[in-house]
Amino acid sequence: MGNCCGIHHYCFNQAIKRSDCFHSQGDHSTCHVSNNPYMVAFGAIQIIFSQIPDFHRIWWLSIIAAAMSLSYSSIGLGLGIGKAFEGGHSHGTIDGIGIAHGAAQLSRGRKVWQIFQALGNIAFAYSFSAILIEIQDTLENNPPENRTMKKATLIGVSTTTFFYMAIGCLGYAAFGNSPPGNLLTGFGFYNPYWLINFANACIIVHLVGAYQVFTQPLFSLIENWASKLWPHSSFIHNSYAIYVPLYGLLPVKLFRLIWRTAFVLITTLLAMLLPFFNDIVGLIGAYCFWPLTVYFPVAMYINQQKVAPWTSKWVWLQLLSIICLVVSVASGLGSIEGIYQDLKHYTAFKTRY
Template sequence: MVAVKRSNCFHKHGHHVKCQTSNNPFMIIFACIQIVLSQIPNFHKLSWLSILAAVMSFTYASIGLGLSIAKAASGGEHVRTSLTGVQVGVDVSGSEKVWRTFQAIGDIAFAYAYSTDTIKASPPENKSMKRASGVGVTTTTLFYVLCGIVGYAAFGNDAPGNFLTGFGFYEPFWLIDFANVCIAVHLIGAYQVFAQPLFGFVERLCAGHYPDNKFITREHAIDVPFCGVYYLNFFRLVWRTAYVIVTAVLAMIFPFFNDFLGLIGAGSFWPLTVYFPIEMHIAQAKIPKYSFRWVCLKILSWVCLIISLIAAAGSVEGLIQSLKTYKPFQTRNEE
């Protein structure tokens, strides 16, 4: 959202202008949208959200990939590239490169931090889940690899963290604006995808502990014109609103996107995507202990744990370095 405003500023006044724009008003707007969306019960049943998110992802990834290909093919300016990336002693120090590599692993882990259906199901559902997961992971990997390779070919060692919001491209500004709007729409839905399971968990936990508390359990029917009946729960209203406000304030205090992305990825990848699915599969398939298959699965789990710990260390180091030069609620516009 900030990138759209800055893009229009660059187009109007030139690329040499700083075009400083505060992130905070846009974070507040984002939070207000999330407060409204968070009050929708059974949000996960809105199938159109998944379709919209998929379309948005495909659109902005394709635009970024297309612009990178065009920039790399034009050969307008020489970019420094090498097989091992940024050069120690030129771009970064040796320790910085190690920490950045660890952080990058966390970013990749975040992209693949999802839980698949490991519960025994009927053959049609089981086959559908396997097919959907296979297509999803293959498509995702294809886009990530292409964006990474072609993006590096286009920008070299000076590649921005995000070549759409980091202004690797300035023109055509309208296309970049459209891509960033797609990102914003996608992230509005993505916030709910991550938050709704937590909302549901806390509400079920509280309802179980305090079943007679009317503030927690009572649903008030409200007739909304043209929309039907909406059931208002005051606990849901207060708890979800407070959660969104707290996350918005934290985002304004610590707007370090890549560092937090890597940290979240490192924290969620091993338990949700590796450990629990493997343990569930071992129990479900009744794999004998210390058998070849059991040992291989355990080795895979431990290797992924080590990767997650390494990624977490890199992300924490990145946050520490960022905090050394950052003041709370201060805008960081990076080109």
């Protein structure tokens, strides 16, 4: 899920708290929960994990995060299947929520904006390209790195597409024209509450790892840049060994400690100021999708394969890139409009769910 999901992990902590509340007080209880304590706690955890020196040291965290992702996705898929096959509820209509014919329906403009925002949420699922090179750098040379990455990317993209498509379609079948923004935190499901809590706990663990997977390359980029800019600075280069229980000696550099801590504090503060999960996810998805997932791979393929301009292959590749650019721009605009609408009913640091 990535960086944004990491700083907005609070919704999953809140989901556990609210699930317990609904279980004890009934499904129609108010059960409001403040998000601030959970964001502060997540930021404190990330300050500690961010001191891990480099990307190569967090392979174990990536494995745990992947296992958690598979777990909560499977739970969501199973609950969606069960709900979809229950009797006595609407399975939705082919055109979705109606336009301007009731309080629960949308104006034509709002529906278009929300479609754009949804495209951004889908694009966010494929924003992994930012860390592909970092992952490839951790691989052995035998078998060749490109062959391993090609197989891993195929499996990863296929699995992601399967779960997103299946959960999206089954969620619509289960809840009709009014599905929650997130099946697990939007409380489409209340029972079995222990399974919902377990799934949300898996999401929390997953996002702890996802935050590090996406930020470690940024940490490395800034620190390498500073190291080259000030090659003789003791503040940047001197290392001090600190004993950490259950870990051993951890080499700590003052610049790394201060810069990474400041980064986590800033992202945590931004999460508290802008607690709009789906809108932020859509915006980041729109920003990352086209340049990293489409444009650069297409341009590199054309250059590597020496695809001649204006041949049929060249035209189709350029058309693919242009279509994806339009999708990215539209989803970015939709997410910005969504944030604008959210800000009309928002008070800083007082958001409750």
